[in-house]
Each structure stands twice: as C-alpha cells, then as structure tokens.
Amino acid sequence: MLEPQYEFELDEALAKIRESLQGEDIERFRSDFLDYHLYDQAQIYLALAPEERITMYHYLSANEMADMFEIIEEDVESVEAYLLEMNNQYAADMLANMYADNAVDMLKQLKDERIWLYLRLMPMEAAREIRALLNYEDETAGAIMTPEFVSIVANQTVRSAMAILKSKAPDAETIYYIYVVNVDNVLVGVISLRDLIVNDEDMMISDIMSERIVSVNVKEGQEDVAHKIRDYDFLAVPVVDENNVLLGIITVDDIIDVIDEEAVSDFSGLAGVDVEEQSENPFVAASKRLPWLITLLFLGMGTSTLISQYEGLISEASILSVFVTLITGTSGNAGTQSLAVAVRKIGMQDDEEKNLFRTILSELATGLISGLVTGVTIALVIGVWKQNFILGGIIGISMLVAITVANLAGSLIPVLMDRLGFDPAVASGPFISTFSDLTSVLIYFNIAKHFISTLM
Amino acid sequence: MLEPQYEFELDEALAKIRESLQGEDIERFRSDFLDYHLYDQAQIYLALAPEERITMYHYLSANEMADMFEIIEEDVESVEAYLLEMNNQYAADMLANMYADNAVDMLKQLKDERIWLYLRLMPMEAAREIRALLNYEDETAGAIMTPEFVSIVANQTVRSAMAILKSKAPDAETIYYIYVVNVDNVLVGVISLRDLIVNDEDMMISDIMSERIVSVNVKEGQEDVAHKIRDYDFLAVPVVDENNVLLGIITVDDIIDVIDEEAVSDFSGLAGVDVEEQSENPFVAASKRLPWLITLLFLGMGTSTLISQYEGLISEASILSVFVTLITGTSGNAGTQSLAVAVRKIGMQDDEEKNLFRTILSELATGLISGLVTGVTIALVIGVWKQNFILGGIIGISMLVAITVANLAGSLIPVLMDRLGFDPAVASGPFISTFSDLTSVLIYFNIAKHFISTLM
Numbered sequence: 062m063l064e065p066q067y068e069f070e071l072d073e074a075l076a077k078i079r080e081s082l083q084g085e086d087i088e089r090f091r092s093d094f095l096d097y098h099l100y101d102q103a104q105i106y107l108a109l110a111p112e113e114r115i116t117m118y119h120y121l122s123a124n125e126m127a128d129m130f131e132i133i134e135e136d137v138e139s140v141e142a143y144l145l146e147m148n149n150q151y152a153a154d155m156l157a158n159m160y161a162d163n164a165v166d167m168l169k170q171l172k173d174e175r176i177w178l179y180l181r182l183m184p185m186e187a188a189r190e191i192r193a194l195l196n197y198e199d200e201t202a203g204a205i206m207t208p209e210f211v212s213i214v215a216n217q218t219v220r221s222a223m224a225i226l227k228s229k230a231p232d233a234e235t236i237y238y239i240y241v242v243n244v245d246n247v248l249v250g251v252i253s254l255r256d257l258i259v260n261d262e263d264m265m266i267s268d269i270m271s272e273r274i275v276s277v278n279v280k281e282g283q284e285d286v287a288h289k290i291r292d293y294d295f296l297a298v299p300v301v302d303e304n305n306v307l308l309g310i311i312t313v314d315d316i317i318d319v320i321d322e323e324a325v326s327d328f329s330g331l332a333g334v335d336v337e338e339q340s341e342n343p344f345v346a347a348s349k350r351l352p353w354l355i356t357l358l359f360l361g362m363g364t365s366t367l368i369s370q371y372e373g374l375i376s377e378a379s380i381l382s383v384f385v386t387l388i389t390g391t392s393g394n395a396g397t398q399s400l401a402v403a404v405r406k407i408g409m410q411d412d413e414e415k416n417l418f419r420t421i422l423s424e425l426a427t428g429l430i431s432g433l434v435t436g437v438t439i440a441l442v443i444g445v446w447k448q449n450f451i452l453g454g455i456i457g458i459s460m461l462v463a464i465t466v467a468n469l470a471g472s473l474i475p476v477l478m479d480r481l482g483f484d485p486a487v488a489s490g491p492f493i494s495t496f497s498d499l500t501s502v503l504i505y506f507n508i509a510k511h512f513i514s515t516l517m
Numbered sequence: 518m519l520e521p522q523y524e525f526e527l528d529e530a531l532a533k534i535r536e537s538l539q540g541e542d543i544e545r546f547r548s549d550f551l552d553y554h555l556y557d558q559a560q561i562y563l564a565l566a567p568e569e570r571i572t573m574y575h576y577l578s579a580n581e582m583a584d585m586f587e588i589i590e591e592d593v594e595s596v597e598a599y600l601l602e603m604n605n606q607y608a609a610d611m612l613a614n615m616y617a618d619n620a621v622d623m624l625k626q627l628k629d630e631r632i633w634l635y636l637r638l639m640p641m642e643a644a645r646e647i648r649a650l651l652n653y654e655d656e657t658a659g660a661i662m663t664p665e666f667v668s669i670v671a672n673q674t675v676r677s678a679m680a681i682l683k684s685k686a687p688d689a690e691t692i693y694y695i696y697v698v699n700v701d702n703v704l705v706g707v708i709s710l711r712d713l714i715v716n717d718e719d720m721m722i723s724d725i726m727s728e729r730i731v732s733v734n735v736k737e738g739q740e741d742v743a744h745k746i747r748d749y750d751f752l753a754v755p756v757v758d759e760n761n762v763l764l765g766i767i768t769v770d771d772i773i774d775v776i777d778e779e780a781v782s783d784f785s786g787l788a789g790v791d792v793e794e795q796s797e798n799p800f801v802a803a804s805k806r807l808p809w810l811i812t813l814l815f816l817g818m819g820t821s822t823l824i825s826q827y828e829g830l831i832s833e834a835s836i837l838s839v840f841v842t843l844i845t846g847t848s849g850n851a852g853t854q855s856l857a858v859a860v861r862k863i864g865m866q867d868d869e870e871k872n873l874f875r876t877i878l879s880e881l882a883t884g885l886i887s888g889l890v891t892g893v894t895i896a897l898v899i900g901v902w903k904q905n906f907i908l909g910g911i912i913g914i915s916m917l918v919a920i921t922v923a924n925l926a927g928s929l930i931p932v933l934m935d936r937l938g939f940d941p942a943v944a945s946g947p948f949i950s951t952f953s954d955l956t957s958v959l960i961y962f963n964i965a966k967h968f969i970s971t972l973m
Binding site: 067096097098099100132223226227230231236237254255258259272273274275276290291292293294296313314316317318320321323324325327328329331332333334336337341343344346347350351353354355357358361362364365368369372375376379380382383384385386387389390391393394395397398400401402404405419423426427429430431434435438439442490491494495498502 | 523552553554555556588679682683686687692693710711714715728729730731732746747748749750752769770772773774776777779780781783784785787788789790792793797799800802803806807809810811813814817818820821824825828831832835836838839840841842843845846847849850851853854856857858860861875879880882883885886887890891894895898946947950951954958
C-alpha cells in the first residue's frame with residue numbers, strides 16, 4: 062500500500078496560504094501553515110508580499126515565528142526589513158524565543174540602536190545571554206555557540222540524569238550530548254544520550270561518562286571548530302574558556318553553514334566574484350562584478366604600457382606579437398592552479414601545522430618542472446612550425462621563467478595574506494592572471510630583446 | 518580548579534605507541550591506543566610503518582579496527598594497501614563490523630575479485646547488506662545510505678518503543694530518529710528520540726509521531742540529499758524506494774563529506790587542478806597539473822595561429838599589439854566570473870527548478886552591461902592617453918563584444934555540460950580564459966581591420 066509522503070510545492074502552498082490570508086481565516090491559515098516543515102514555512106514567508114507578511118504577524122505567535130526564523134537566519138538577506146515590518150515588542154519576543162546563537166546572527170545585521178532597543182524589550186535572562194554572545198569577535202567559536210545546552214553533575218545516577226534531561230529538553234538546542242561539570246562549572250566529562258539509554262538506570266554518571274573531552278576555546282576560529290566536528294564526526298562540541306569553564310556548545314547544523322560559507326568564499330575568491338549573488342537582475346549583477354573588472358583593467362593597462370615600451374621591437378619583428386597571449390595565458394593558468402592549491406592547503410591546516418616556507422618551496426619546484434616540460438614542448442612545436450628554433454628557444458625559455466614566476470606568485474601571495482591576517486581566498490584568480498600577464502610580458506620581451514639580432 | 522582536557526599531539530602519541538609496540542607490550546599498547554578518540558587513533562595508524570601496522574592487527578580485534586576505519590574511510594587513499602597487510606579473514610571481519618555504507622565506500626576502491634573474496638569470508642547477513650548497497654549507482658542516495666537504522670510499528674507505547682531502542686542502539690548508526698513503518702515496511706511516520714523522552718511513557722507512538730516525512734528516493738543524487746539535510750537542519754534523512762518502502766538512512770556526518778567533496782570539486786574545476794593533491798613532491802604535483810597545462814597550451818596555439826593571420830596588420834600598425842593582452846585578459850576575467858556564478862547556480866538548484874535559459878539570458882545581459890561600462894572606460898582612457906579616439910573606439914568596442922561573448926561562454930558551457938549529464942564544474946576557469954583569448958583576438962583584429970585605414 063502506498064502511503065502519501067510529505068511533498069512540498071512552493072507555488073501550490075502559496076496559493077493555499079494566500080487564500081486563507083485573503084479570507085482572513087485565521088484557523089485555516091494556522092492549521093495549513095503550521096503543518097509545513099519549518100524550512101518550507103520560511104519559503105512561503107519569504108515569497109509573500111509585505112502586506113501579507115504583516116497579516117501573518119497577527120496570526121502567529123512570536124514563538125512560532127521564532128521557530129521558523131531559527132532555520133533560515135543564515136539565508137535571510139534583509140533581516141532588518143522583516144524586523145521593521147513587525148511591531149517592536151513582537152520582534153523582541155521573537156528574538157528572545159530563538160536560540161541565542163541564531164538571534165545573535167540576526168542582530169549582528171542591525172544598527173546598534175536597534176539592537177539595544179530589542180534587548181531592552183526582551184526578558185532580562187534572554188537579553189543577558191544575547192549580550193554575552195554579542196561581545197565575541199565575529200567568526201570565532203564564541204560568536205557561533207549557543208548557551209542552551211544540558212549540563213549535569215557527575216555524582217548522580219543515569220535515572221536522575223534522565224529526569225533532568227526530560228525537564229531541560231524543550232529549551233536545549235541538542236539533548237544528544239550531556240555535559241558533566243563540577244561545582245565551578247568546569248567541564249569534566251561528556252556523555253551521549255545513546256550512552257544514557259543503553260546503560261542501566263542505577264549506574265553512576267561518573268562511571269560511564271567519557272573524560273576524553275574534545276572541546277574548543279571560545280576564541281578559536283569557526284573554521285577550526287568546523288574541522289574538529291567534521292573530523293571527529295561529532296553532533297556538537299563544547300566551548301570553554303581558558304579555565305575550562307563550559308560556556309556553550311556548537312551544533313553540527315551551524316557547522317554545515319560554516320563549511321558552506323568557507324567553500325563559497327574560497328570559490329568566490331578564485332573567480333573574483335561573489336558567487337552567492339542572488340539577483341537575476343543583470344544591472345545588480347554587473348554592478349557587483351564591475352569593481353573587480355575595472356580594477357584589473359587598470360592593472361592590465363600596466364601590461365599594455367609595458368608592451369608599448371617594446372613597440373619598436375615589435376615593428377622590427379612582428380612575429381613576436383603572435384606569441385604574447387600564449388605566454389601570458391599559459392603562465393596565468395599555471396598561476397591559477399598554484400593559487401588554488403595554496404589557498405586550499407592554508408585552509409585545511411591548523412595554525413601550528415603551517416609550514417609556509419615548505420609550501421612556497423614546493424610550488425617553486427613544481428613551477429620549474431611544469432615550466433621546463435611546457436617550455437621544451439612549445440620550443441619544439443614552434444621550432445618545427447615556424448622552421449625557426451631560435452624563435453622556439455626564445456618562447457620556450459620565456460615560458461619556463463614566466464610559469465615559474467606565476468607559480469611562485471600563486472602560492473606566495475595567499476601565504477603572505479594569511480600571515481598578515483587577511484583571508485587568503487581574497488587573492489583572487491583574476492588578480493593572479495592579470496599580475497602574471499605583467500610579469501610574463503616583461504620576461505618575454507627582455508629575453509627576446511637579447512636574441513633579436515640572431516632572430517632577424 | 519583546572520581539569521586536564523583531552524589534548525592530542527601526533528608526535529607525542531606516536532612515540533608512546535611505538536614504545537609499547539617495540540616492547541611487545543600488548544596490554545600497554547591497548548590501554549594507550551584505545552584511550553585516544555577514534556579519529557586520533559587513525560592519525561597514529563596512518564603515520565606508522567607497515568611492519569608496525571601489521572603488529573597492530575595482532576593486538577586489536579577486527580571490531581576495534583572497524584571502529585577506527587569507520588571514521589576515516591573517506592580520507593584513506595590507499596585502502597587496498599591497508600587491507601592487503603591484514604590477513605583476509607581479519608579484513609573481512611573488520612568490513613563486516615563496519616556500518617554497511619562505510620564498508621561499501623572502502624570496498625568500492627578494490628578490484629572485483631577482492632570484493633567477492635571478502636564477501637565470501639563474511640557472515641551472510643553482513644554480506645547481504647553490503648551486496649545490496651554495492652548495486653546502487655555511485656553518488657546516489659542508495660550508495661551512501663546505511664541499512665542500520667531503528668524502525669518500529671506505530672501501534673505501541675513510548676515505553677515499549679524505548680525498550681526496542683535500547684536493544685537496537687548498539688548496532689544502529691543513529692538512534693536519534695526512529696522510523697515508523699507498517700507491515701509492508703512502508704514508511705508512515707518519524708519520531709525523534711527527543712520526542713520519545715519528553716512524552717509520557719503511556720502515549721501511543723501513532724499519536725505523537727510526525728507524518729510529515731521528508732524522505733529521499735534511493736536513486737536521488739547525493740548532492741540533492743545534502744541540500745535537503747542542510748536546509749531542514751536534519752541529523753538524518755530516510756531513504757525509500759518508489760513504493761515508499763524504507764531502505765536505509767543517511768546521516769549528517771556523511772553529508773558533511775558530500776558537501777566538502779562538492780566544494781572541492783567546484784573549486785578544483787575552476788582552477789583546472791585537483792586541489793586535494795596531497796603530495797609535497799613537486800614531480801608528482803607537476804605530473805598532475807601538466808595534462809591541463811599542455812592541453813590548454815595547444816588551444817592557446819590556436820590563438821597564436823589566429824594572431825599570425827594578422828601579422829600583416831600588426832606590422833602596419835604595431836600599436837594594435839599593445840592592447841591584445843588587455844582585451845584577452847579582461848574578457849577572460851569576465852568569463853571566469855560568469856562561469857563561477859553559473860556553476861554555483863546549477864549546483865544549488867534542484868532539477869525541477871532549473872531554468873537554464875534564464876540563467877544564460879541573465880548572463881548575456883550582465884555581459885552586455887559590464888562590457889559597455891568597461892568598453893567606455895577603456896575607450897576614454899586610451900583616447901586621452903594615446904590622443905587617438907579612433908584607437909580608443911576600436912579597443913572599447915572590441916572589449917564590449919569580447920566581454921559579452923566571454924560571459925555567454927562562461928554560462929553556456931557549464932549549462933550545456935550539465936544538460937549533457939557531465940559535471941558542470943569540469944568546465945574549468947583556465948579553459949574559459951583560454952577559449953576567450955581565442956574569441957577575443959578574433960573579435961579585436963576583425964574590428965581593427967575595418968578601421969585600419971581611418972587609424973593610420
């Protein structure tokens with residue numbers, strides 16, 4: 062027998078929801094809307110017109126709205142606009158009802174005055190939790206953790222721990238790990254709900270908890286936290302301060318967002334464009350891409366200026382101009398490869414492991430070998446094609462040097478940026494290729510100049 | 518008071534473990550080694566020499582070895598070598614003790630004869646489960662799911678469901694979702710362990726289970742599964758066949774690996790290099806990058822051949838050669854931006870949503886706008902710089918056309934590849950820039966040819 066599965070079609074759902082909104086049928090709206098999964102509720106909410114959303118705020122409680130925002134906070138571009146549609150008390154109540162980490166993600170997109178306004182309108186306890194998180198630096202463990210975890214003391218039975226869990230379950234972001242602390246709130250153990258369930262109810266927590274606690278420091282970067290959760294296959298990781306006092310937890314769903322962000326940022330950097338650009342409006346898209354294009358255009362003008370210094374050489378031997386794009390293009394490709402490998406290597410390593418000098422040295426050697434193979438290949442091809450092995454030699458040697466320089470630049474620039482505290486992914490692919498155009502032209506014409514008499 | 522936290526230092530751990538291995542001190546080895554987290558056990562294992570690993574196989578049970586391999590299967594490059602070090606029965610027992618999805622990941626890297634050998638040596642039940650999974654196509658839900666889930670019938674109390682859960686917990690990959698099925702094994706509901714815990718023990722499962730089940734079809738692609746888990750913030754998702762019969766589950770830790778893989782593949786594609794390249798040996802690195810470099814070199818030779826057709830034009834007006842790299846470089850940058858946006862858009866959309874025609878049309882318009890702005894800018898700059906607005910106009914118009922073509926190619930090529938069933942990320946950045954070198958040169962010299970008489 063075939064049971065109906067849950068299927069979600071946005072257009073269909075929108076039509077249904079709009080009907081009940083227009084008919085001012087609160088009961089029907091609530092039963093239809095709340096029957097969808099939170100993520101799908103959010104798809105509907107985001108697709109509605111402002112007037113329709115304003116009606117929704119009257120039909121749903123701040124708590125119900127909070128549940129929905131919980132799951133989409135990271136995807137919502139114009140948080141401010143949505144919050145301004147709500148009355149201030151409703152917005153504050155909604156934020157107070159969210160897990161503190163998610164509320165903070167939303168608040169961070171607002172102006173300071175508005176943040177303080179909402180905090181004033183919230184219950185004190187919620188405002189206190191949020192204020193504490195707001196103080197942590199962006200993209201650290203502190204900024205993405207939630208204080209809504211379950212902690213217990215070691216000196217009790219599984220049965221009493223289960224009773225505590227039952228009472229705390231409605232508010233905790235995860236109940237699948239329970240953290241064991243001492244009287245000073247220092248983290249001394251961890252136990253999974255699975256362990257609680259399989260063990261006898263009379264066992265003591267202290268006997269079955271694990272003391273091998275993998276925790277992260279509150280100041281650690283969010284990417285390091287992401288790597289820990291991914292490597293150890295955890296569902297959550299505890300966050301502690303210097304004295305091992307338990308401050309919060311970070312759950313795997315937040316980490317998926319971090320891993321996604323990290324990938325998108327690397328990818329965007331390599332292409333010199335924000336690949337998350339949502340707009341299908343070509344004017345908006347063009348306006349986001351043009352700053353990079355125009356910047357690189359002026360850098361490219363440098364290359365043109367350089368070539369114009371050699372115009373005399375070119376009119377003497379116009380054959381030289383035939384191979385400029387070949388050399389700039391190939392070394393640009395090699396530089397992009399080297400850049401991508403270096404950015405990835407830097408991203409994957411923990412701070413202690415970083416051996417930047419070795420990365421650069423290895424790229425230099427790789428450049429030399431690739432350059433040698435490519436250079437010899439092109440020298441032979443051009444030698445045979447143009448029946449001119451001197452020309453082939455000039456191109457081949459230029460290629461060797463240009464590729465080596467491009468590989469070096471491709472690895473050196475992100476490594477330097479990382480050292481200086483910038484995101485290495487900002488060293489974009491287009492920048493490296495435009496930069497390597499410049500160096501390649503310089504290398505090529507200088508080598509050609511020396512051989513011009515032999516060539517003619 | 519400061520409690521000692523779990524800290525792992527590979528070098529330190531290796532020294533300790535080597536000592537007990539060399540001293541043939543099984544007891545000490547087992548207590549030291551098994552005290553580490555599985556992921557850290559694996560770091561040690563991977564760092565040891567083959568002889569040392571062979572001793573380990575005698576000191577640890579196949580089951581203990583299975584736990585460790587569980588957490589690293591996706592990172593292990595030379596699975597075959599490790600399995601060959603073990604005796605065949607030990608290897609088969611280890612594979613049988615792993616979750617079936619992870620065992621399958623490992624087996625897929627072996628030759629058919631070896632797979633059949635291990636399956637023959639395994640307990641029948643484990644072999645049957647693994648054989649079923651091996652039949653699913655790579656990168657589908659079927660290939661990454663595990664059959665080790667907990668399912669119950671609806672017609673029972675929370676108390677009896679908890680008892681079942683307790684007995685199944687040791688073997689299930691997750692116990693945090695419990696799936697409710699009818700007598701035909703058709704999925705009819707889902708309930709989280711959290712719900713079981715907060716509800717009264719006398720409640721009926723049928724009254725508290727959720728019937729809004731988000732499931733994936735066994736043939737669905739793994740990336741679609743990943744998006745579902747990420748969007749809905751699930752810890753696991755059930756996998757069903759066409760008749761909604763429950764076949765397995767996919768857990769969030771496997772999905773993190775898929776998201777990672779997806780990002781790495783997009784990133785590698787954009788750079789024309791496998792960014793996961795582990796080797797620091799420059800010969801190995803160069804040998805992996807050279808195929809792309811040399812292929813593109815020959816494509817670049819096409820551009821050179823094209824330019825050589827215009828050598829006459831260049832010797833007439835050598836000033837033209839000064840701006841070739843500027844036009845090829847800028848349109849290459851624009852094409853790379855467009856490619857990255859298109860690859861990301863294709864990756865983010867579900868199959869039904871794909872409106873390829875709109876993506877291409879939007880890129881075409883974006884190209885026209887960017888090209889217009891860039892073209893006018895460069896026309897003015899060159900007009901003023903060289904005091905020659907005809908030259909400026911030639912460069913500006915060429916830039917406009919070349920950028921538009923590059924944007925079109927950057928979006929069209931991945932969309933076409935996706936349509937034809939290839940991975941759109943293979944349409945690499947270097948390929949687009951080399952291709953746009955060719956078209957840009959063609960555009961530039963053809964436009965210049967028409968104005969040459971006015972220019973001179």
